[in-house]
Amino acid sequence: MSVAGLALHPFSTPKTLDEALALLAERSARAEKTVLLAGGTDWFVERHVAPAEEAGVLPLVVDVSRLDALRGIAVEGETLHIGAAATYLEIRKDARVAARCPLLAATARDVGALQIQARGTLGGNLASGSPAADGVAALAALDATLLLRSIRGARRVPLAGFYTGYRRSVLAADELIEAIEIALPPEGSPFAWRKVGTRQAQAISKVAFAGLAVVASGRLARLGLGMASVAPTVALLPATRALGLSKPLGEVTDADVEQAVLADVSPIDDVRSTAAYRRHVAVRLAQRFFGELRAL
Amino acid sequence: MSMETNITLTVNGSVVTLEAPPAARLLDVLRERLGLTGTKEGCGEGECGACTVLLDGVPVNACLVAFGQCDGREVTTVEGLGSTAHLTPLQEAMVTEGGAQCGICTPGMLLSAEALLREEPRPTEPQIREAIAGNICRCTGYQRIVNAVNEAARRREARS
Amino acid sequence: MAPSIGTSVPRVDGPAKVCGSARYVDDLVLPGMLHGATVRSDVPRGRLLGVDLDPAFDWTGITVVTADDVPVNAVPLIESDQPVLARDEIRHAYEPVALLACEDRLRLAQALRHVTLRVEPLPPVLTIDDALAAREAIRGADNVIKRYRITKGRGGAAVEGCEVVVRGVYETGWQEHVYIEPNGMIGWWDGDTARVEGSLQCPYYVQKGIKGVFGLPDDGVDVTQAVTGGGFGGKEEYPTLVALHALLLAKKSGRPVKLVYGRQEDVEASTKRHPSRVEIASGCDRDGTLRAVSIRVLFDGGAYVTLTPVVLSRGALHACGAYRWEDVTVEAVAVATNTPPNGAFRGFGAPQTIWAIERHLDRVARTLGTDPVALKRKNLLRLGDTTATGQTLKESVGVEECVEKAMAASGYVEKRERGPVVTGRTARGVGAAIFLHGAGFTGSGEKYLKGKVAVDLLPGGRARVRTGSTDIGQGTETVFRQIAADGLGIGVENVDFAVPSTANVPDSGPTVASRTVMVVGSIVDAAAKELRARLEAEEKARGATRSAAWERLAADPARATSLVQYEPPPGVVWDDATYSGDAYPAYGWACDVAEVEVDLDTFETKVTGFWAAVDVGRVINPTLCAGQVEGGTLQAIGWALTEKLVTKDGKILNPRMTNYIVPTSLDAPPFTTTLVEAAYSRGPGGAKGVGELPMDGGAPAVAAAIEHATGLVLDRVPMLPEDLFEASVKGGAR
């Protein structure tokens, strides 16, 4: 209903990143609200379910979806650099991502369906901060670093330090997410991506599990884990990571994994699933990954 | 920063300049300003795919795209495929194979399928199913839509 | 002229649909048109004390309608218990209370926020058990909407004397139609004539509603169907309310008003499939010969009667399944609750009871240690057998052939013998369901309906079918053309189909109950054949050519049209008082086989193959017919696996397509559909109905396959992964 009110939103299409940052700075200084619009796949849905707006207090919509500075995908040395406004479709089609970061390609392919992938972005996924965010779960497992920028300058925040609570993050009012940086694992590193959603496509995760490991002589040299929909924010599963890194893989039992995962997650009952089911699936998916690693 | 802006884009091959609110949904501008009512609204939330159009050749949900984001771009709606007198092989196959029943999902379905066939002239069944997974059809059970896309691929190949 | 019946004539409305030029209600714009919206209650039960308009809001240009503006405030249906707009009583959480219209949609949406309802909440009745307990009486003293009792032989008491007695309880939840086009109507007044155009299945239902509420004569109302984006029963009775609302706003504002629901409003307020609980006790011999059954059917009707008595009737009449029983009792009860009224949905009560009986026979087979299909096959109804209502089956029973074909196509027997296939953490299994569905109205329904159809000869060798039966995607327009073409001996391209509008098509009865092809189609056939006889007589009398005769008749208004009324076949006898006799003139029969893959860690079920063999009598159009089977089956699979309406305190928590989950193309199995043709002598060319039948078998077939794959026994739909998980915790799965 309230989509009728969209016509009232002021709108701006900055040509450059600097222009966008200046706009953000100006408005936040005046305590005026701004919405960065990337793929719109979260924002338009939010507008659609919101009650009708009264005129006069609407935030400025700033289209960042075509800012060159936010768009590219590049490999620099051993770092994969993904612009915050690169779409899932661009990510899943990118040959370098497919070769060097197949986990992310698999995740991108599991987001919504093609139309959503064609518009949705990691920047939007991160900024929305849904605990069910698939992209964020993958980035968690990849231990990604976020490049945040404002007119005041840039800063790098590890994903582990980005969220401060349910849909809350350290992103300042005048700041945007410019890019995501991923330290690339060696080619062929084992990974897991398993989304348990409400259906096979167009699904929000009941539980999604992302895992990435670097194995050297029976031990884990690197272990990244991320899980969606099991906690107020996407979970990084610190206890489970610590378990995996603590001893030779052969000594990590299913019981150990169960205990660690249960310590890491705190799921709830909601319209999509139950806490008990989510706990069970969380444990099983983690056990499967450890099983696969042991079998290498 | 004004609420009505002149935006120039190509719609079904013709360049149009339109003064319209840039934050409005592409869906509403197509239907209400341009009279292109072939694009349907089934949910308004990106779920059903009835509003699928091609933006620079890529299927998107017109209910989730701001009109202002289309400046300088190319939009294809169902009206940009064939006409009733000259159906494209895809449209024709959709009719003969029984891929359209009530027809409300059909325009969006056709555009998803069209994008697939442009990229992959001989798609496999899993590819077809993946390409239309964002288009919900409550009538057909999908089998006949999949058959239609297959058949369209065959007819397109035979024509070229 | 080669006959058109039996060939896959491409659907006639196809080209407009694939070009985007087919006009659905939301595509229509009338000059001066306003947009309408509905103000709804927020609590499931209460006393309405007042409707307040915020004095601080600017109401200029906004039309407001309340119960005070409604001439006769009752929607005429089986009972007239549902108000058009609530006046003092709130009976469900989405009860319409007031209506607003405005030219500007944003102002309209804003205005909605400035209407406050003053309501004193009352304790609601929300479940079947609440209703039966009758601590709160919301209908009569016992909350019962309707009861039926069917008995045969010695009745259900005979169960106790049987060698093997098995008991079970089977449940189903709500199902929402999710037609992709939500409900919508445009209403306007042409002087004293009320006109509406919109998304609907049954123009004459809407007409009846408008006549009753506004006190208008037949010709004071014109209802036209716009191209309709799916119905499945959901646009059977509900659109009447939408039409009335649009007309009320139009009357008060003096402008045309378009009232189109958003998805969320549609899911919340419109009708849904009745939730059910079915308790069965059955007795059989040790060798598996079924003897006696006692069945209690409980349906949740929701807040108003709507079509519940008829839905319950069909549920009761299908409760014994496709099987022979000597002694039967079926006790069926529908109760009222403070939830949105439940109504027509493809299958109309039968899916609930077929689910129960199929699951129950699976349980009997488990008890006996035999394969369910072997057990069911042994007890199938055959020609000459009598059903629970004492109906002797005299013709058109193709069920045995359906079972054979489905078994052969799916490899069921070998797959069952091999046992479930477990690969890693995935288990694969197959399951089957066998079922019937009565075609046409129940019992004496058709006698009262008196459905009519007109066929006209038009100049230029063309003909036209005029009928109130609508095309909602299932292909009426095409199939009726085929029937008329063959009746007249002309090509199908020479037959037109009049836009269904009560001003110029006769009342053919509603587009429901799988009756369109079999019942209405048979009068299309009769009308066409009558015209053909006239043409032949004219040829003979004047020694003219066929085309000369045609033009002469077409030019003569007294002879150009044949209007035929349906006559129920002689010998069909039904007694409403004892609920016995010939429940339906004919039955469709089917066997479904589902193959599933279950992830043993996540309990996700994927249907990987589906084989349906259906006896629909003579097939008029194989492509359209198979499309009905597949579409209906996928709705059944959705109901079985994902479609769960979550409610709390009478409110729906998931009224959106992101959380009410219908299947996508990746959730749908590949379908293999076999059409079996056991002709029915009174159907056009031998055809029976197909619309609803496929909705009945999908869920029990999937449940049986899950059981085969995992050993988990589920007796409630939907069967979500969470439910399988819970069952495994209780029962211990593989």
Ligand SMILES: Cc1cc2nc3c(=O)[nH]c(=O)nc-3n(C[C@H](O)[C@H](O)[C@H](O)COP(=O)(O)OP(=O)(O)OC[C@H]3O[C@@H](n4cnc5c(N)ncnc54)[C@H](O)[C@@H]3O)c2cc1C
């Ligand atoms: C049908 C459907 C299916 C979906 N399926 C999935 C799914 O499977 N998995 C999943 O995780 N999500 C899913 N989503 C949610 C959504 O698509 C994703 O979260 C997506 O990544 C959002 O990106 P966007 O660019 O569209 O965000 P937008 O809607 O453009 O923006 C979302 C929010 O992020 C802010 N923002 C955007 N870019 C930046 C930036 N660079 N810097 C700072 N803030 C920014 C915006 O201001 C806004 O508040 C689905 C959504 C829909 C409608």
Ligand code: FES
């Ligand atoms: S209307 Fe856009 S996806 Fe449903």
Ligand code: FES
């Ligand atoms: S044909 Fe009706 S929704 Fe697809």
